[in-house]
Amino acid sequence: MPEVETIARGLRKFIIGKQIVDVELSGLPLRRPVAETFARTLRGHKVRRIHRRGKYLILEMEPLSYCLVHLGMTGSLCYPARATDVAAHIHARIRFSDATELHYRDQRRFGLLAAYELSRLREIPELKRLGLDPLDPKIDLDRFWQLLRRSKQEIKAFVLDQKKIAGVGNIYASEALFHARIHPARRCSTLTREDARRLLRGIRTALRAGLRHNGTTFSDFIGADGEPGAHQRYLRVFQREGERCRRCRSRIRRSRQGNRSTFFCPRCQS
DNA sequence: GCATTACCCTGAAAGC
């Protein structure tokens, strides 16, 4: 999510008020095929606002419609882009009336592009499925704890579950659990109210740290301005298997949960 | 109904 927010912030500086005159698609399917109506829905509309919900980026257009973007694993938005940019993996070229272009690039095509003519943001089907926004200061600790206690999942899976908490990806889930000193394989139902409090705090700490450094770049992520993130230098556990814990000097371990890597400190997170 | 697993994709890196 810090990567998506970084892009949203970048784009807000550049494309608000611009009018789309044309949309050109590669024709290749992303996570699912881009609807035939995508280009038609956006053409002639102006970018009014840019929102983020979970890992989704939403361009609010005028006349009212919404352009929904999910970057998946390797998606990026580039502005300003050039018509002459190498075409490899560019799946959408959005042209504005001032002749500038916004490109959506996605090597592995796990992303999503969709456009909706709806009157409200919250009617977008993908957004309806999302759970709590962890940065929302109004989250009630007791409600959060009850949500946890009702789940039989392992805590790492819960934190990654977008229906429960929206916006936490694999990097930040490992980091959040480290901050909260909770073992990633712990069952949610065994967590105390104090654990829940530390977890919520840990998630916020991990996400805000990512935001501060404009996201994490291992190989693919770049911001809208083409700059990579810097957060990888500040990670506590993620991708640090065998290295020393910055807190207790134990060796960081790696495990697999649901086909995804998890990193943790066996001493701090017991 | 819930939790878990398999799958889509590409390119880099490891293994043989």
Add this chain to the structure above:
DNA sequence: TGCTTTCAGGGTAATG
């Protein structure tokens, strides 16, 4: 050297 296999992890359909 060069081919094959494994891995990365976003969400979700299929399976248990």
